[in-house]
Amino acid sequence: MLGLLLLQVLASCLCLGHSEVVTSFKTACTQFFYAQTPPNDILRPKNAARICQFYENNHRFATMYDKTQRIPVYSAYIYKPGRGSRSDSWFVEPQLINKDYRKAMDTEDSIKREYKISSDDIGQNQAIDHDYRNLVDLDRGHLCPSGHQPDDDSKWATFTLTNIVPQNSSLNHGAWRIYEEETMPQKARNCDTTYVITGAVPASTNGRVNVPSHIWSAACCLEGTIWSAACCLEGTNPTRAWGAIAKNEGNNNQVTELNLGRLEKKLSKLYGVKDVTLFKNSCSQQ
Numbered sequence: 001m002l003g004l005l006l007l008q009v010l011a012s013c014l015c016l017g018h019s020e021v022v023t024s025f026k027t028a029c030t031q032f033f034y035a036q037t038p039p040n041d042i043l044r045p046k047n048a049a050r051i052c053q054f055y056e057n058n059h060r061f062a063t064m065y066d067k068t069q070r071i072p073v074y075s076a077y078i079y080k081p082g083r084g085s086r087s088d089s090w091f092v093e094p095q096l097i098n099k100d101y102r103k104a105m106d107t108e109d110s111i112k113r114e115y116k117i118s119s120d121d122i123g124q125n126q127a128i129d130h131d132y133r134n135l136v137d138l139d140r141g142h143l144c145p146s147g148h149q150p151d152d153d154s155k156w157a158t159f160t161l162t163n164i165v166p167q168n169s170s171l172n173h174g175a176w177r178i179y180e181e182e183t184m185p186q187k188a189r190n191c192d193t194t195y196v197i198t199g200a201v202p203a204s205t206n207g208r209v210n211v212p213s214h215i216w217s218a219a220c221c222l223e224g225t226i227w228s229a230a231c232c233l234e235g236t237n238p239t240r241a242w243g244a245i246a247k248n249e250g251n252n253n254q255v256t257e258l259n260l261g262r263l264e265k266k267l268s269k270l271y272g273v274k275d276v277t278l279f280k281n282s283c284s285q286q
């Protein structure tokens with residue numbers, strides 16, 4: 001009996017500690033999605049990696065990554081702006097190089113040293129620092145921005161290149177920044193929990209790293225607490241949702257705000273797929 005129990009504990013530990021590149025967001029990293037439900041599979045690229053972003057002993061947010069385009073499709077996180085600093089270094093994901101490598105994001109230099117590999121090895125399935133150094137007028141645009149995270153470690157964790165897309169500099173410093181820093185706090189006022197999914201639509205490019213055609217974001221606001229029969233006091237009541245989208249290519253420094261349904265329709269068109277669903281039950285009241 002005791003042996004069986006030990007075996008179970010051991011098995012669950014192995015499973016939990018196994019990997020930060022996970023096989024499904026339906027069973028891992030669910031804490032970053034409203035109702036523990038990721039967007040429907042339609043947004044999954046062919047050569048996908050699901051990363052449960054791990055830094056300083058904690059999971060910080062979730063990223064669906066496209067290993068062919070070398071940009072994220074989306075990052076999902078809980079909006080909790082707080083004080084803290086920005087990282088000076090950039091990180092990459094060791095498990096995109098080799099699934100047996102360590103699970104915490106790290107700098108290229110320390111990964112090269114630890115595993116005796118080159119930048120080329122690191123860059124096979126993901127963007128590396130060098131890719132961004134050559135870009136003109138394009139910033140390292142965060143999908144999960146450091147400003148929406150609560151503390152130093154969570155902010156630093158957003159400085160992984162797996163959370164970054166080449167973003168038009170004027171947009172990054174202009175309208176998108178206003179959306180992140182002014183619109184979001186207004187919209188999320190009175191929300192007890194705000195789940196956010198921010199993504200990028202890949203464009204056709206020749207480079208190693210795709211320069212997305214659009215950048216978009218959606219949020220689901222929960223107020224008050226509800227009693228969940230399955231568990232305990234769990235989450236809160238979904239009361240509203242909203243969305244925003246901006247052209248990154250041929251940008252005119254403009255962010256369009258739109259409701260969730262319209263954003264999902266627009267994304268279905270842009271990705272050329274059927275019926276994108278970002279939040280379970282459209283984040284409406286159940």
Ligand SMILES: *[C@@H]1O[C@H](CO)[C@@H](O)[C@H](O)[C@H]1NC(C)=O
Pocket residue numbers: 136137138168169170171248249250251252253
């Ligand atoms: C970025 O957008 C501005 C307009 O806001 C435009 O003038 C510029 O050419 C764009 N840069 C790139 C690299 O697309």
